[in-house]
Amino acid sequence: MAGTTGDLGHRIALALLDRGAQVRALVRPGNTKPEVASLREQGTEIVEVNFNDPAALTRACAGAACVVSALSGLRNVIVDAQTHLLDAAVAAGVPRFIPSDFAIDFTKLLAGSNRNLDLRREFGRHLDRMPIQATSILNGMFMDLLTGQAPVVLFKLRRILYWGSADQPLDFTTIANTAEYTAAAALDPTTPRYLRVAGEVATVRDLQAAASAATGQPFRRLRAGGLWVLKLMIKITRRLVPAPKEVFPPWQGMQYLHNMFTGLPKLETLDNDRYPDIQWTKVREVLAAR
Template structure:
């Protein structure tokens, strides 16, 4: 069955992964929206109908969403873009008769959070509420845990490659849910093609504890990692709030600690039940699968290669 998918923010990393995944479906037409079409790789631009415009150009947005069966938002930016920019897309979908809208989520289960708890996810809470109240457009929310590539990136602060150590909070028995960018894109593509898919979809690559991930690391690379607890989960909560209170403008000094806290405290877990079984054409990529796919010396930089098409 032919389907037209609109991707807003098509120049982004995840958007390019999604476009690549969608192109594997023979009856899918892709429309893309971005400020600068020249930034879309030629390998994609030749296969996608591009519309130029910014997040608040209502005329261009309506032209972009027209004739789409589903629109996916791949915006990534400040609160105004993530809330008002998405509302502009949703309103255009309503005006042009687009029945489904995939919000820019790909996250842990923020539906279990209150506003202000994990502050970078507040825009998602606002957008979901806006969609829930909409009578013309059905919201779709793809939840994947964290991105596996982020876990190993230097900025996240858990994997210390120099000392071959996992530095973590808690006991090491807390579960981490993660999905690679490519795997999340494959699941999102499957959701787009499934015209009945609405509401929250929990699609997860792997669930494992720090200790289990370390065991997989040793199995794959032959290197035994050190395990170093930074303190209890409660101590993490205290530490991250102290850092934020001390220097709120230095957001990167504490933001990823907030993510770590809500990843492992049990509040935002997607599993163990999920919706993977609804899309058997997509193979979940577990923590160990991911390690087998990336050379050890490329783990730190793997995130920079996301979206290379």
């Protein structure tokens, strides 16, 4: 598994261990992050490997039943490093690969509407050409972001900020649930090319009701304008603060919200019931526990 020092990746590794799996974590040479020591203490095999060394990476993948990627970054990671990892998995004869997708359904988005998701779609085209069984987990927006990082639930103002329609269904899933589901999928040899899950599908009106119930304070809706307004804001913000080397600059999050409010990447035919032992967390629970 790659990307185990990140929040999602670390949780996936722990979820795999909870399910009795043998986990091998591929980390960069000299990585001293506390997650590495934590996983080692819990029985994870830690393998330091240079992702630019094909032979070493192939040896690191040898014997695996599934390679899971939770890598996070820009082109040098999502396209380049993942391609190295994929090529090594194929060379080692690994039967299955789970890429670091974990997002809204970017397969239905127009090119150029989201930089980070464009990179995932580009890698996906390469993945589909390779002789390996691939499964992408699409989970909507991480519900955890609603507690502050995503400017939607404005706790101090007691408002739900949105653009477009207050009735557009939106997909949300916690990081923990996504990790649990990914672990279950990694141990399931019958997974299809895509699995789509959402801990809760909620409109802006639903978010308003959830925030009011979670805090005991009445929340109201705050419509900032149509989607064209948000698109204009993205353009201006990207020009003023381009931050091309940042993975999540302000305009990137705005792109993600714009994608969601258009309804284009709405997940269809959810696969939540595939692993019935998973208990899905709701928006109200996340907001109440913030």
